[in-house]
Amino acid sequence: MEFTVDQIAQMLGGKVKGKGGDKINMLAKIQDAKPGQIAFLANPKYEHYIYSSHASAIIVKKDFLAKKEIDSTLIFVDDPYLSFTKLLEEYHKLISFQKTGIEQPSFIGENCSVGKNIYRGAFSYIGNNVKIGDNVKIYPHVFLGDNVIVADNVILHSNVKLYSDTKIGVNCVIHSGSVIGSDGFGFAPQQDGTYKAIPQMGNVVIEANVTIGANTVIDCATLYGDSTIIRQGVKLDNLIQIAHNVEIGKNTVIAAQTGISGSTLVGENCVIAGQVGVAGHLKIANNTSVGGQTGVSKSIKEEGQRLFGNIAMDIKEYFRSYALFKKLPDINYRLRDLERKVFNISNVEDEESD
Amino acid sequence: MEFTVDQIAQMLGGKVKGKGGDKINMLAKIQDAKPGQIAFLANPKYEHYIYSSHASAIIVKKDFLAKKEIDSTLIFVDDPYLSFTKLLEEYHKLISFQKTGIEQPSFIGENCSVGKNIYRGAFSYIGNNVKIGDNVKIYPHVFLGDNVIVADNVILHSNVKLYSDTKIGVNCVIHSGSVIGSDGFGFAPQQDGTYKAIPQMGNVVIEANVTIGANTVIDCATLYGDSTIIRQGVKLDNLIQIAHNVEIGKNTVIAAQTGISGSTLVGENCVIAGQVGVAGHLKIANNTSVGGQTGVSKSIKEEGQRLFGNIAMDIKEYFRSYALFKKLPDINYRLRDLERKVFNISNVEDEESD
């Protein structure tokens, strides 16, 4: 990236005070910025940094009034944080989408169709009958099984593994080591104590705008024609387990190391924290919020609840009970004290009655 | 797959009513099936689907009596669900074992022996002195370290990593991203606060008929000559942690994200749910059942127990205690009420005594 301050101001719809011709090649925090870099000031409590900053340019609010002299050129905008975020995104696009073309050696099977402007890294493997859209980035060591469909603008980081028949929607990003479409964990117990694998023949469908972290696993559905489904806009963190036949509703967010057991349907716009366990064959209502390490063993029917605890309950009630859990030794002591007192009273009564 | 209805009926030992010569190329659910597909009806509550199904053939119970006209050809069998499962398995074998031969580029070291009818995918890596049996499927990006032994009929999905000296028994299936034989987590604390790695020189032995999910990790044993052992018939789900020197008894089933700490011996035919943590150096009796997210910190000596809770206890007792945990605010209130009443009574008594 290299732009002049004027070019950046134009992009942001801002006004320049200072040297509009200076060149900017990097973004930085106001306290760290060096010449050639641009920073921003949004929170007034960081204002003192602006007077000693070495940034070539600093984005400030349009009504900002300097109390001392400032060396840096200023760009005045409506919302400095939003403007900086916009710059960040532009910069990120510039650096993250730079690779295109095919590195060798790479492998592609028969009867595949591949879109325009794609990157296929060295040692990437594409099976038979695979369809790949435009602007797709397939990093080194990615594996696409037979019949996989990958829509436009998808990024598959190094070592993503898509089993046969997996479908990935537009704009999805999947991070390294994630496995999509592995066999569901289905075994039929036999009379001799052994287990027989139930063939897992469905697939996984990931809709548009889904992001999946690193080393997460999503199992395929059991029956042919069925799918484990991740709806559009879902955001999954790292090391998550999604079992067979699960469906995650749109725009639901799930943090790291959480596990959703087989055939459970998670609603839309839920927020599920890390290390949560959800049992199988449940239905979780839309807008449910689940705290870290919670165990959900029953369906949640009412929307908008906030859950917590080993056996999920309302989070406020959990905290009330847990506060008393901590005081159980005291409660036990008080109870013993009462038992003694009541015993004494009864004895006195008995004696009096005698 | 393409068979006539007659051929399928013969395979299942069933009787055909309708067009035995029709061709079948796919299995489907009764409500979704199209011409050219076969479905089944086992549960009477789905019977209404049979009268509008587009399936070319439907497998039904031998005593099935139609209440209306049915377009599909019927195959009468003893147990429609079992028959359908049998077809599923046959179909699964047909589609999942189709690849054989060696894709290039792939890497194989010195002094290896490789059986008949195997598949070695592109970018698979085989070290030195490796022994591979017949009918083994080694998908792309698999890594086999030196001296690894893989028995007949094993399937190693893309990116399975077997460290040196690992042994895999017949008929095992290991899913993508699983790591077998990584170093055990053993460090000796030094006087300056640092830790020194204790060399981990044992290996991992996986016996016959074991299935391992995706992104699971099994560490090697510490001492040379020792093994972390997964006994025959064990089924491990995704993202499981098996530490060094652990032994999992035969036909035990462990669900996703559970962790077994070092040197613990898990018995046979146990069923361990997801996100369970088992501490180190324990012995878990045969037929133990452990609920989700349970923490097991003591050995389980009596067979057949059902455990649950942060510090594992009998599951029924846990639920009884947890029901009261939820009521702790009420218990606390009742206790305070009693304290007040007893205080009043005592005062009355004292006054009376005065």
Add this chain to the structure above:
Amino acid sequence: MEFTVDQIAQMLGGKVKGKGGDKINMLAKIQDAKPGQIAFLANPKYEHYIYSSHASAIIVKKDFLAKKEIDSTLIFVDDPYLSFTKLLEEYHKLISFQKTGIEQPSFIGENCSVGKNIYRGAFSYIGNNVKIGDNVKIYPHVFLGDNVIVADNVILHSNVKLYSDTKIGVNCVIHSGSVIGSDGFGFAPQQDGTYKAIPQMGNVVIEANVTIGANTVIDCATLYGDSTIIRQGVKLDNLIQIAHNVEIGKNTVIAAQTGISGSTLVGENCVIAGQVGVAGHLKIANNTSVGGQTGVSKSIKEEGQRLFGNIAMDIKEYFRSYALFKKLPDINYRLRDLERKVFNISNVEDEESD
């Protein structure tokens, strides 16, 4: 490895009684050792094994007095266990560092610098502008993104993935499948219920002497110029989640499947057990010890505490409360009994007062 007993004794500073010229090619446990192997006796309760051992040589304490005849040659040392550990380490070095050179095909980008005596396995991928020190071992299927820096003596096992800009210090070991530098889990909620990805542009810095297990994930920091930092001497087990902008203090040890949420600072010399969850934006004091499956939701300010429980508390207090949690049905029964008695007493009083 093949040494004479005399050579080994010299290495350990020990005295030989027996055949100093015998050749040793392997280490073993005293009860398992065969001719050609060396064992040790440290714990007196294993002494009976020494009289029937087939080991060619056995390391014993300098004041060891045999009660019966011993076939094996003895090496007398100050501390048999330490001596054996020293041998183990030497042996481990010999067998684990044997590979050097470049296997083909492998990929290396432009403008890289590579040190002396390194191993680059087949199918390993090195991006542009990468710097690699001396004696580094890069196993097959490793991925190094652009601008990665790997210092001397680092071992990257098969399939380690380092995103762009990651820095790895001297003597680090990273096991298979671990992902370093994936995007932090940062999304800004939009008014229409969708989420927009916040660009994650920082990196990960791993200092010297760090060991990382298999399939662990460490996310990069959010802002350009910021780093998620793992300080020197840290030991991380398998399947751990380290979120963006976390810092782990030096010599801290974390067991498998634990997750540390974004921006949390973990102190030095902490010991964190498995499946622990630590919430975001916390500060954990030095020397904190955290028990398995604990949920830490508040900063820990006082050093040296031992924590446990769903909502972390002092471990001894937790056990006291949990013991009473198990007795809640009994506590409830006692409470009800008291309520009845007090009710009766009150009635008597009332009657007496009447």
